Structure formats: C-alpha cells, structure tokens
Amino acid sequence: MSTEHAARSEINAVHDVANPLHCTVVLTDVANFTDRDNHTQLAIRHALYQVLGAAFEQCGLHWLDWHCEDRGDGVLLIVPAEVSKALLLGPLPVALSAELEAHNAREESAVFRVRLVVHAGDIVADEHGWSGPAINLAARLLDASVLGAVLARSAGPVVLAVSQSIYDDVVRQNYPGLAPISYQATLARVKRGRAPLWIRVPGHEPPLRGVSRPRHRRVAIASGILAVLMTFGMPLPRLSHPPATIDVCDRLSGASVPPEGNQRYMCSTGTPLATPVCWR
Helix, strand or coil: CCHHHHHHHHHHHCCCCCCCEEEEEEEEEECCHHHCCHHHHHHHHHHHHHHHHHHHHHCCCCHHHCEEEECCCEEEEEEECCCCHHHHHCHHHHHHHHHHHHHHHHCHHHCCCEEEEEEEEEEEEECCEEECHHHHHHHHHHCCHHHHHHHHCCCCCEEEEEEHHHHHHCHHHCCCCCCHHHCEEEEEEECCEEEEEEEECCCCCCCCCCCCHHHHHHHHHHHHHHHHHHHCCCCCCCCCCCCCCCCHHHHHHCCCCCCCCCCEECCCCCCCCCCCCEEC
16 A cells, blocks of 8 residues: 555544644645636536646645545645645646636536645644645635735735745745746735735736845745734834835736735835735
8 A cells, every 4th residue: 555545544543632643735726716607616616626637646746545525616735744845836826727727618508716725734634624724725715806816816826825934844845846936926905814825827927127035035934923913913014105116926927916905015124025024
C-alpha cells in the first residue's frame, strides 16, 4: 500500500474529535455560478470535475483517494499531510489553468473561471464529514471579495490564494515551481474580521513593476503583525494622512481598481507598501 493510500485509510478511519489530523485543505469555487441557468450550472459542474481530474492526473496526484466533498459550485478536498504542498501549489494551479483555458475555448456555452484556496491545519471528522478552524478559514478566504475582483480583471481563468501560514512555510521557501515573487499580499475582509491573504494568477503573472524581494518580505512581516494585533483585540496603528497606494488587483491584473470605502493600504509602521495591507 502506498503512503498516500495508507493516509487515505487513516483519514477514513478517524471519526473522533479527540484525535484531530493535520491535513491540507483545498477549496475550489466557480465564479458567478448562480448567475447561470440550471442547464448551464450542470454543464459547468461536470466540466469542473473533468478539469480538476485532468490537472491532478498531470501532476501525478491521486485526488480520488482523498476525501472529496461536493459543494454545489465547488469542491472541498481534504489532502493527507503526506502529500507535498509544493505539488499542490506549484504544478497543479498551472495545470488547472491550462485545462480550464482549453475547456473554455471548446465550450463557449459553459465558460467559467475558478477561485482556488489552499490552507492547512488540524481538523476532525465525524460520520458526516470534516470540520475545524482550518476549513472555516479556507472558506472565508475563498469568499474574500478581493479574489473575485482579481479574477474578474485577470486574463487567466484561475486565481490562487493561500493563507499566511502556507505562504511562510511553503511558498516563501522557494521550492521549485512555487514562484513566491508572483504572489501579492493583502489583508482581506472576511467573516468576523480580516485575514492576511497571498494571491497569484497562475500562468498569467504580469511584471511586478519594481517589487523587490526585500520589500516583499516586509509585506509578510506587516501582515503577520496585523494578524496578531487583531487576534488579541489590540488597537491598529493609523496614519494622519493616506500613503501612496497600489491596489492588489492592479498588481495582479494590470487594471486599476479604486479602494473600497475609506480603505487605505499601509504597513504597521506607516511605510507605504508595494503590495497592500489594508484596514478601515
């Protein structure tokens, strides 16, 4: 029995909240799904599983061995810890983007685009499925409005978002194919607050116009500081005047999008950032 199949057996066997498992959480969602009629929705659902299956197969990942939960307009995958996150973040998003582009070129009546979120953490299972803070956060990141805004203005059919911990532990380590410099950071509005989010448009990364690696690291540090402040209910620092801003949608898609409301982008020291960290 392979390591991955053994991990699948372990996942199936655990139905005890006293024994959580550390897994990778992968969530997909079709953009503007509810705008389609029932016939088109069914066609898109069928195509979503086809393009996911083809992309996973290209990357040598046996996704049907994992827990797969249909969510109507998307899919929740619980991936065993033994499966490398570098595979999920490197070749998979690019393969998914290519497969979806090919589908959209063939099926003009069922063209669609996908949001993809990757997070990880300890989760628990019962007879109905999986739950835990890691799944909750992944779902909230998937619903962040900035993902839809980036996707709507992008030339690519897929937008990938990862949590701060995934960026720090995997992407930032610069494993082959992960391209950390292609990600942009934001502090996204989510249910019950804000959360650091790192966004990439696989296969369609525009030049980052002067964003350097040292500055990119400062964004990660600023996002982490703000996340800690919000977690413990500490007051957020403010500036007496707004800094120069560049929207994350502009960075990723090349189109300028006005900030929402009185949103401002800054780091906790008041230094303007090349990529946005935002709050009201």
